[in-house]
Amino acid sequence: MAAGDRVFVGAMGTINPLGHNVKDTWEGMLAGRSGVARITNFDPDEAGLQTKIAGEVKNLDPTNYMDRKEARRLDRFAILAMVAAGEMMQEVDKWDIKREDLDSIGVIVASGVGGLTTITEQVEVLAQKGPSRVGPFTVPMLMSNAAAANISMKSGFRGLSFATLSACAGSADAIGTSYGFIKLGWAEAIVSGGSEASLIPIGIASFNQITALCTDSNDAPEKASRPFDATRSGFVMSEGAAVLFLMSESFAKRYNVPVLAELAGYGASADAYHITAPPDDGNGAVRAIKMALQVSGLRPEEIDYINAHGTSTQHNDRAETVAVKTVFGERAYGLPISSTKSMTGHLVGAGGALEAIATVQTIRTGWMPPTINYETPDADCDLDYIPNVARQGAVRAAISNSFGFGGHNSCLVFRLYEE
Numbered sequence: 001m002a003a004g005d006r007v008f009v010g011a012m013g014t015i016n017p018l019g020h021n022v023k024d025t026w027e028g029m030l031a032g033r034s035g036v037a038r039i040t041n042f043d044p045d046e047a048g049l050q051t052k053i054a055g056e057v058k059n060l061d062p063t064n065y066m067d068r069k070e071a072r073r074l075d076r077f078a079i080l081a082m083v084a085a086g087e088m089m090q091e092v093d094k095w096d097i098k099r100e101d102l103d104s105i106g107v108i109v110a111s112g113v114g115g116l117t118t119i120t121e122q123v124e125v126l127a128q129k130g131p132s133r134v135g136p137f138t139v140p141m142l143m144s145n146a147a148a149a150n151i152s153m154k155s156g157f158r159g160l161s162f163a164t165l166s167a168c169a170g171s172a173d174a175i176g177t178s179y180g181f182i183k184l185g186w187a188e189a190i191v192s193g194g195s196e197a198s199l200i201p202i203g204i205a206s207f208n209q210i211t212a213l214c215t216d217s218n219d220a221p222e223k224a225s226r227p228f229d230a231t232r233s234g235f236v237m238s239e240g241a242a243v244l245f246l247m248s249e250s251f252a253k254r255y256n257v258p259v260l261a262e263l264a265g266y267g268a269s270a271d272a273y274h275i276t277a278p279p280d281d282g283n284g285a286v287r288a289i290k291m292a293l294q295v296s297g298l299r300p301e302e303i304d305y306i307n308a309h310g311t312s313t314q315h316n317d318r319a320e321t322v323a324v325k326t327v328f329g330e331r332a333y334g335l336p337i338s339s340t341k342s343m344t345g346h347l348v349g350a351g352g353a354l355e356a357i358a359t360v361q362t363i364r365t366g367w368m369p370p371t372i373n374y375e376t377p378d379a380d381c382d383l384d385y386i387p388n389v390a391r392q393g394a395v396r397a398a399i400s401n402s403f404g405f406g407g408h409n410s411c412l413v414f415r416l417y418e419e
Contacts, residue, residue, distance in 0.1 A: 006249040007246055008246070009245070009260040013088030014242040015060070015241055029340055037221050039052055054238060054239075074146070075117055101251075104187055110164040110173065144165060159187045166404050168351055168352070169404035194349045196240065224236045227339035240344070260364060261364060280322070281319070282319040282326065291411070338386040360414055362395050
């Protein structure tokens with residue numbers, strides 16, 4: 001393994017509220033389709049929830065992807081990760097990777113809360129039936145590294161493997177960490193991304209209690225996520241998974257892998273300010289973006305598009321706008337920006353990876369997805385957010401921002417592949 005190699009994206013996979021694969025997801029984004037709807041996995045009225053909508057993965061039958069026994073031993077977040085990885089592996093399997101190279105391929109998959117459904121269900125079993133009835137697979141199902149572990153076992157990849165845990169920045173940090181390990185020569189390739197499945201009453205009620213979720217659009221769920229709009233009132237919680245196969249230049253050449261894009265840089269920082277709110281000046285985001293640009297060797301004027309964190313909360317959207325203005329100066333006003341969360345909702349620990357896929361697709365296709373539901377301009381959010389309709393244009397380099405509770409900031413830089 002050679003240190004200093006460039007890092008490329010070779011394959012991708014996802015399952016999310018817009019689709020069960022990259023193709024359907026991308027078509028949904030370009031069409032400006034919302035994946036947000038009334039919750040169906042349980043009755044939100046019976047649960048007494050203020051928020052009755054979410055971005056659920058629809059029509060998922062795990063036995064279409066794995067046998068029933070395996071599915072019963074996995075929490076939903078790990079099932080979603082396996083489905084996303086399965087799509088990615090359809091491409092990877094074509095490369096016929098040699099057995100001796102499996103030791104140099106790792107798996108780093110984030111989750112914000114891991115197996116929250118399993119924890120909740122087994123606490124109830126303990127309370128109602130006693131400790132002897134708690135399931136023997138409880139720990140393997142609830143642990144946050146279960147997605148990474150199961151992908152590793154399924155694929156046979158035996159390199160470094162773990163989960164990154166930085167809330168909503170988790171999967172972007174998984175991708176950035178993978179970038180660093182490949183650059184260091186500690187791995188030749190890494191499956192990197194995130195998975196989340198916390199759409200259960202305790203998950204939604206907890207976010208309601210900190211007034212983070214949208215509660216004013218239960219009767220019009222497709223309008224609930226409206227990043228940068230003056231009427232925005234909170235984010236929409238979603239579930240899903242997304243993974244990218246990242247590889248060194250030498251690995252790509254050895255296996256003649258068609259490169260989708262180059263991962264050119266990564267930056268991360270901590271706000272050291274507040275557990276849930278960003279500082280008004282967005283200084284943590286500023287430092288992460290500047291670091292990512294410095295690592296990539298790209299100047300601010302070379303960035304053609306930003307996939308924003310854009311959660312649809314008052315504080316985040318305002319602070320991110322300030323951060324973009326600080327980094328890009330006057331150019332910020334002519335720089336296309338969009339929040340795909342307007343369509344997918346917020347996948348929490350998987351959000352950064354799904355948005356990385358959208359950024360790669362933007363570079364590959366020359367189409368920039370819109371920010372839907374942008375109807376009422378906000379004087380504090382006065383940039384070009386690609387309102388409501390996808391836009392065509394040459395994108396040679398782009399950044400994807402992800403920020404998480406705890407003050408975690410992450411920025412990824414992607415660019416068009418050129419030899």
